[in-house]
Amino acid sequence: MKALQCVELGPPDKLKISEVPDPKIIPGHVLIDNKAGSVNFPDVLMIQGLYQFQPELPFTPGGESAGIISAVGEGVENLKVGDRVFAMTGIGAFAEKIVVPEAAAVKIPDSMNFDTAAALPMTYGTSLYALKQRGMLKENETLLVLGAAGGVGLATVELGKAMGANVIAAASSQEKVDLCIKHGADQSFIYPAGKLDRDQQKELSGKIKELTGGSGPNVIYDPVGGSYSEPCLRSIAWEGRYLVIGFAAGADDIPKMPLNLTLLKGCQIVGVFWGAWVGMFPEENKKNFEELFKLHTEGKINPEVSDSFNLDDGSKAIAHLKDRKAKGKVIIKI
Secondary structure, rough: OOEEOOOOOOOHHHHHEEEEOOOOOOOOOOEEEEEEEEHHHHHHHHHOOOOOOOOOOEEEEOOOEEEEEEEEEEOOOOOOOEEEEEEOOOOOOOOEEEEEEHHHHOOOOOOOHHHHHHHHHHHHHHHHHHHHHHHOOOOOOOOEEOOOEHHHHHHHHHHHHHHEEEEEEEEEOOOHHHHHOOOOOOOEEEEEOOOOOOHHHHHHHHHHHHOOOOOOOOOOEEOOOHHHHHHHHHOOOOOEEEEEEEOOOHHHHHHOHHHHHHHOOOOEEEEEEHHHHHHHHHHHOOOHHHHHHHHHHOOOOOOOOEEEEHHHHHHHHHHHOOOOOOOOEEEEEO
């Protein structure tokens, strides 16, 4: 079968299309003929050796895909050949076929196409867990979303609105904030791209306070990190929840937050590691996905697939995300 492979660590242009043996079915697993895979920021980090989990070389990147089950292993109880599923794979999604444990594959509604299904698990799974289980977002609270035009950002904008929050979207261009408004944001603003100096940080804090009438956001969703985090924390409401999602600004620029702010604000800095939670609480995660399917059927969420690439151009898809050109999700069609 054909697969996009990382044979040496480095930028996306080091990736190669290779012919590799078909994966073999094993007990408790299912074989999926992939139709689409979704690119996420961990893919960008992993191929460079910058992610906290690092597979041995060579490996096929890709943490989520969607397709049709073509074989089931002994002991599989709830899935069958022909089922349309998405799969949370960790790695290996950017290939024509993949074998995953039964628990990692989830049946999708008949109304959901493969591109949408591939785009949903990581972004919406992370964001619902963040807002519901970690941020405990309540109706009529104010939610600030950084990097709001990215995959997890747009998912959070939509979910925040579905949960009844007032959503403020922050992004780096007018085109991006316009997209956020299209997906339901109540307010938006543009912040500078790149590393902020002290004056820009003060301006960012001031803008957030201005938009919230001085009270600050109750929940801040931060997948960006870098020099944006501290000024946002300084703007948070009393007893606010600051959700740490990731560090798209760069692994070499992880912010060091002054802990006295948590005392002065009575706030919490809350880590969001959805992948670990899924492993520990699979039934709760299943309930979250049932909720996401319901919201999709009701038209309250709809993943924004901004760009799609063929498998042969998979390296370009990952580069597109790495270079911050994506608005919403990037899909690799297989």
